[in-house]
Amino acid sequence: MGMESERLFIGIDLGGTKIASALVDEDMKMIDRIVVATRPEEGPGAVIGRMLDTVQDLIARKGCDAGDVRAIGIGCPGPLDQRTGAVLDAPNLMWKDVSLAEPIARATGRPVYLENDANVAALAENRLGAGRGAEHMMYITVSTGIGSGLILGGKLYVGAAGAAGELGHVTMLADGPLCRCGNRGCLESLASGTAIARRAREIAVRPGGEGITKAAHGDIDAIDASLVASAAASGDAAAAAIMRAAFEYLGIAVANVVNLLNLDMVVIGGGVARVGDMLFDTVRRLVGLRAFACLARGVAIVPASLGADVGALGAACYAAEMLACGERRGVGR
Amino acid sequence: MGMESERLFIGIDLGGTKIASALVDEDMKMIDRIVVATRPEEGPGAVIGRMLDTVQDLIARKGCDAGDVRAIGIGCPGPLDQRTGAVLDAPNLMWKDVSLAEPIARATGRPVYLENDANVAALAENRLGAGRGAEHMMYITVSTGIGSGLILGGKLYVGAAGAAGELGHVTMLADGPLCRCGNRGCLESLASGTAIARRAREIAVRPGGEGITKAAHGDIDAIDASLVASAAASGDAAAAAIMRAAFEYLGIAVANVVNLLNLDMVVIGGGVARVGDMLFDTVRRLVGLRAFACLARGVAIVPASLGADVGALGAACYAAEMLACGERRGVGR
Numbered sequence: 001m002g003m004e005s006e007r008l009f010i011g012i013d014l015g016g017t018k019i020a021s022a023l024v025d026e027d028m029k030m031i032d033r034i035v036v037a038t039r040p041e042e043g044p045g046a047v048i049g050r051m052l053d054t055v056q057d058l059i060a061r062k063g064c065d066a067g068d069v070r071a072i073g074i075g076c077p078g079p080l081d082q083r084t085g086a087v088l089d090a091p092n093l094m095w096k097d098v099s100l101a102e103p104i105a106r107a108t109g110r111p112v113y114l115e116n117d118a119n120v121a122a123l124a125e126n127r128l129g130a131g132r133g134a135e136h137m138m139y140i141t142v143s144t145g146i147g148s149g150l151i152l153g154g155k156l157y158v159g160a161a162g163a164a165g166e167l168g169h170v171t172m173l174a175d176g177p178l179c180r181c182g183n184r185g186c187l188e189s190l191a192s193g194t195a196i197a198r199r200a201r202e203i204a205v206r207p208g209g210e211g212i213t214k215a216a217h218g219d220i221d222a223i224d225a226s227l228v229a230s231a232a233a234s235g236d237a238a239a240a241a242i243m244r245a246a247f248e249y250l251g252i253a254v255a256n257v258v259n260l261l262n263l264d265m266v267v268i269g270g271g272v273a274r275v276g277d278m279l280f281d282t283v284r285r286l287v288g289l290r291a292f293a294c295l296a297r298g299v300a301i302v303p304a305s306l307g308a309d310v311g312a313l314g315a316a317c318y319a320a321e322m323l324a325c326g327e328r329r330g331v332g333r
Numbered sequence: 334m335g336m337e338s339e340r341l342f343i344g345i346d347l348g349g350t351k352i353a354s355a356l357v358d359e360d361m362k363m364i365d366r367i368v369v370a371t372r373p374e375e376g377p378g379a380v381i382g383r384m385l386d387t388v389q390d391l392i393a394r395k396g397c398d399a400g401d402v403r404a405i406g407i408g409c410p411g412p413l414d415q416r417t418g419a420v421l422d423a424p425n426l427m428w429k430d431v432s433l434a435e436p437i438a439r440a441t442g443r444p445v446y447l448e449n450d451a452n453v454a455a456l457a458e459n460r461l462g463a464g465r466g467a468e469h470m471m472y473i474t475v476s477t478g479i480g481s482g483l484i485l486g487g488k489l490y491v492g493a494a495g496a497a498g499e500l501g502h503v504t505m506l507a508d509g510p511l512c513r514c515g516n517r518g519c520l521e522s523l524a525s526g527t528a529i530a531r532r533a534r535e536i537a538v539r540p541g542g543e544g545i546t547k548a549a550h551g552d553i554d555a556i557d558a559s560l561v562a563s564a565a566a567s568g569d570a571a572a573a574a575i576m577r578a579a580f581e582y583l584g585i586a587v588a589n590v591v592n593l594l595n596l597d598m599v600v601i602g603g604g605v606a607r608v609g610d611m612l613f614d615t616v617r618r619l620v621g622l623r624a625f626a627c628l629a630r631g632v633a634i635v636p637a638s639l640g641a642d643v644g645a646l647g648a649a650c651y652a653a654e655m656l657a658c659g660e661r662r663g664v665g666r
């Protein structure tokens with residue numbers, strides 16, 4: 001380390017179970033990462049305290065000064081208020097109207113930018129991952145829920161109130177299952193890991209579901225999406241049918257977005273996407289079947305490439321870009 | 334008229350039955366309009382000849398010089414190639430790969446800009462009509478087909494290959510009616526004027542359909558969407574149910590776009606939208622039911638206000654904006 005000050009950024013991915021933080025240089029190269037448990041049951045103060053400890057640890061381990069960190073980005077579950085840096089309603093954190101950016105800006109003296117977790121993940125995959133070079137791109141995460149973020153014209157698109165990208169809650173089946181958002185037949189209620197597991201538990205106790213029950217060693221409650229994926233991969237027809245039905249809904253939703261937005265790339269990540277071809281082949285087939293041929297040909301549908309780092313890297317990217325464009329909404333500027 | 338040259342624009346709305354042209358000043362105030370029949374059966378040469386005659390007539394009636402017209406915009410059915418100014422495939426014109434901007438640029442000596450008709454209509458409603466002031470807006474035309482255009486971040490959004498905005502062909506019902514695009518269950522196959530008329534002809538010959546048959550004076554083939562709307566307005570239950578079902582699909586599609594793009598306005602025009610409240614009340618109700626509450630509250634869903642001039646005004650707007658931003662794609666520059 002010389003006298004010259006460094007240009008570092010910290011990105012924090014605040015999830016319901018884990019807080020993943022990354023220290024990166026100005027080219028968004030990862031220097032260090034720390035993952036700690038969120039433990040939301042201890043309350044917002046304790047969670048924010050752990051986030052601050054992480055920031056201090058990253059700075060201490062690098063041996064740099066807090067002043068070398070140009071900005072801190074936080075990706076967290078929405079809805080949120082980017083202007084005040086507050087998390088408005090995050091059920092998996094049990095948070096309502098929690099001021100998040102302000103205490104972190106105050107304690108660190110650095111500008112803090114807050115954005116939706118799926119949006120910063122979209123930014124990361126577009127700038128650093130599988131979506132590099134795409135001008136018009138959607139990132140979709142298929143996990144316990146389904147989230148998405150849009151890059152349109154090379155920029156993160158957030159809409160009128162910063163809340164765009166709710167692909168998980170487009171209606172795919174007017175009279176479909178009740179979704180946790182209150183609507184029926186949302187994509188998330190039909191194609192998320194939670195939906196796959198629920199359907200498998202229903203099927204497990206019916207004729208044809210014996211393979212699934214066996215894979216769960218008879219414990220119906222133990223059935224989750226990865227168990228269903230394993231059973232499908234081992235040749236169980238009922239499990240394969242459950243996965244295919246879920247991915248066909250995902251494929252129709254992607255086809256609809258392709259027809260609407262004429263994207264050049266769709267990047268799909270999240271735990272459920274780790275099944276690979278089973279998902280991607282189905283989604284590509286449905287887009288080919290249902291979108292306009294010229295639009296279907298023009299869109300690459302590819303797996304995400306940044307893995308578990310996507311949220312923290314995306315939050316760091318977001319902070320760096322907001323700072324560079326002179327965005328005034330960052331708390332602590 | 335003094336020595337000073339004027340800053341005029343001409344917009345041409347090329348449809349399957351009519352060519353509507355407008356001469357406007359630089360503030361997009363309508364100076365003159367001419368509507369002629371398209372007569373596509375006479376071939377592209379004759380249609381382009383009629384478009385050129387219209388341009389000459391607008392200039393002659395104004396008593397100005399061709400040089401006072403800064404640019405000409407054309408709104409036409411897509412898909413098209415904005416760069417070469419060719420219409421690639423327009424079934425209602427019976428055109429395939431017809432060079433349109435080039436012959437008009439050559440004959441007039443003016444730069445000519447070609448864009449999709451729903452896109453230029455979106456621009457017109459955003460700049461001059463019901464969508465003024467909206468930053469993130471969708472324009473939807475519900476007529477024999479369903480088209481749409483997007484204004485995102487204050488600008489016309491056309492996507493990777495200029496073909497965005499195909500709301501008419503998002504899948505609303507996986508196993509729904511076959512659509513002319515080859516897909517099943519597209520919004521257009523469920524909610525367009527054509528879909529309403531087809532459903533009414535099916536219902537007319539079944540128990541309960543007597544009111545519709547009577548409204549058509551027994552001539553099932555004479556049933557069209559406006560007849561169904563009239564029957565519904567007069568209290569016929571079957572006709573009302575057909576309209577409501579169509580508008581509920583439209584409402585779900587709008588709710589999906591609201592969740593995806595967090596729009597501040599949705600402007601709906603086209604012949605079918607002239608039924609008014611019957612459509613708007615249903616669409617607003619479905620958006621309230623199915624979109625996130627904060628997003629549903631943030632979006633105004635309103636009737637288009639420019640009527641039959643929307644296409645020609647939009648084409649003129651488009652030409653003026655493309656010229657102003659130094660767009661090089663205009664043919665004849």
